Amino acid sequence: MMKPRVRFAPSPTGFLHVGSARTALFNWLYARATGGSYILRIEDTDQERNRPELTEQLLEELDWLGLDWDEGPIYQSEKLERHREVVQTFLENGFAYLCDDENREVEGTGLTEGLAVRFRMPQNKTISFNDLVRGEVVFNTDDLEDFVIWRSNGSPMFLLANAVDDADMGITHAIRGEDLLSGVPKVLLLLDAMGAQHPIYAHLPLLVNEQRKKLSKRRDDVAVGDYREKGFLPEAMVNYLALLGWGPPDGVEIRSLAEIVEIFSIEDVNKAAAFFDIQKFEHINSSYLRNLSKEDFMERVEPWIGGETSWPKENFDPEKFSIMADLIQEKLRTLSDTPRFVDFLFLDTPEIDENSWKKTMKDPQTVDTLLGYVAGSFEDCAWETDVLKHLVTKAGEKVDLKLGKAQAPLRVAVTGRTVGPPLFETMACCMTREEVLKRISDTRKSL
RNA sequence: GCCCCGUUCGUCUAGUGGCCUAGGACGCCAGGUUCUCAACCUGGUAACACGGGUUCGAAUCCCGUACGGGGUACCA
Structure with missing residues (x-):
């Protein structure tokens, strides 16, 4: 059997969303558990997102989590010519047509400046696929509309770029969030038009807030970087994320990624959305914190006591802190708890609660x-x-x-x-x- | 509106027709320990959405209802 090739394909937004991190993790787990390859692809076809600094942050966070990739990052924006070529073929073969900004079809088989390209939806055709998490999912093309695959400004749309790149990169399994489930039939049609093979899909349940709504940047704490700054450890983060939508068969929840790889199976992933529970996350984090060696703990806590602090820098005494570390390590839920356990030692007068x-x-x-x-x-x-x-x-x-x-x-x-x-x-x-x-x-x- | 997906303790989950009077973890409550506790230990609380089938037997299979979510952009 062919070695699986999976990809994590985030759009650069300047930060790593915990939901994206979970998707990255599950792709990584699948690749590591099956001996396949885990590829990183940056979906930056939207011009606004095609900025290097937005991607940099993303890579940094993935690195922090320890989710190393085998190939990439591959930038979708660099595949523009290939995308154009596919769209041009579609135009020539009649799979797609030119249209103006009023959505009226325009005669012609050549890409034209100022005109978008829509894919022609076949009539009354059943499209089904077997999702590794959800089982068989069926759509009918009559419920779908002709959709834009090429913008009038000369750039490819997400679905097109996605389909072309997956095919070109030989992606065998597309593991991603459930919010992308309804886009599958369109991608399948695109793949068919290219004469390319379908990847196997696995749609992960969404991460939701207490209102049971998809975690959103506006309402919720969604950036991995935020949790990092709050003093969560990366190993606790990936451990907790693995527990959202999946559970170890033996019930032992707190364990290393290496161990999880051994027992992880994509078929065991749940279908229902999962609430991101900060309390449980804190519990897991405190467990990891307690188990750190003294040396490791001192190293990890450094930014919280050596950076910006509530006490005058010159008052800090590393020897005293070292003694205190032994006394407080087991009490911390996050590294950011540290200062308030020791600040009275370095303040001239303690801050009275x-x-x-x-x-x-x-x-x-x-x-x-x-x-x-x-x-x-x-x-x-x-x-x-x-x-x-x-x-x-x-x-x-x-x-x-x-x-x-x-x-x-x-x-x-x-x-x-x-x-x-x-x-x-x-x-x-x-x-x-x-x-x-x-x-x-x-x-x-x-x- | 239309399409798609989902529904086991408050939360994350185990459970794939008999082992389920449904297990674990977080939370919560109670007790214990300790110089404090937001640490630690012990115990307890609490769930198969509802209604029909199928079957000797259903949390597990089928249908419907309700509720929730996602999608429906020249965003990804």
Whole structure:
């Protein structure tokens, strides 16, 4: 049997849509699972999209996801002559005709400036094909109209370019979104007119938002780059995307792409649209984050603590951060969570979270007394995790609070939040006695 | 309007005529652990859209209805 040849054929819009990424992934998976070739083709026949910088971004995102291609990128805009040639043949053979901007047929068999070309739809002809995901799909040509294949400005239309290039490139399987399903009969007719073979189609279910509408740029967060900037890992992204419209037979959802390749089958893909659930995505991402080695984690998190930050750059202490990394890595859902877990170490005064303050400082009298005891005992103790913990426990006992409650106001005083890294270890390892006492005293003054 | 596609817990899915009193995961709820939790552990909640067939037997096959979606451009 011939080795499959699949392609991902995005139109350059300046960013990679998560739905497109999913399509790219499934093509890639199919190629890798079958030993076929995965080809990248840029569909830039629309002049507005024929700009290199729009494509650059696309390639960069695909690269980030690790979806390497075997051939290409092939630019459709460079195939203009071939497209023209096919249209010209269609004109000569009567498969297509010239028409003016009022959609009136114009006599002639030669491509003419200012005139478009329409493909002539045969009458009452049944067209069917066997979709790998959906089974047999049937259309009748009477429901279809003559469609433009060549613009009056001298450029090919999408369907024409698509059909010609698939044929020329020897594409065996067209795996793509369901939104392209109704275009298939037209492409099949074009292929027939060229005397070319039909590829096998597989139409993937659409990715939808909470309104069950196709994910759109206007309403939804659709750019892969956005998720990248939010601190999602590429391996988590492709893992999650693979779970949309497909499920592993053994139920193990979190696994590497290499493993997925082993068990992936295009026939197992679902028919129904899938909701892009950010919560599940975050769960998967946090799992990948937790499993990163220290070294790897430090490298990946760098942009979030070394770039634009809420603290003055000169205050940053890599050694302290390295200690903190061990304490917070397992708590993160995305890399962008990192700064707020450590910012209090590098800010002169911690940023106090309003809700945290309200929650823990409800009883100023008690808090003041408690923090008084804490400050007193912190004055000249050994500056060690266990000692600090012990002293806070003792201080708590004096105001009748267990450690769980007693540490809360102190945590807010020191870090600004009720949620954060382990407090005593953080203070002992990354803060000085003076800093801590200063924050306690500042807090008591604002009670 | 017309054409096409779809419909299993809130969500993503397993399920391809008996293993289904429908399994897993996320979420949610409860409990536990812990110095906090948005971390971790344990348990629980919750679904075959509806109506007809076919069959000894249907979530699984067929038909219809309802609902949802996609397409219908000289965009891709």
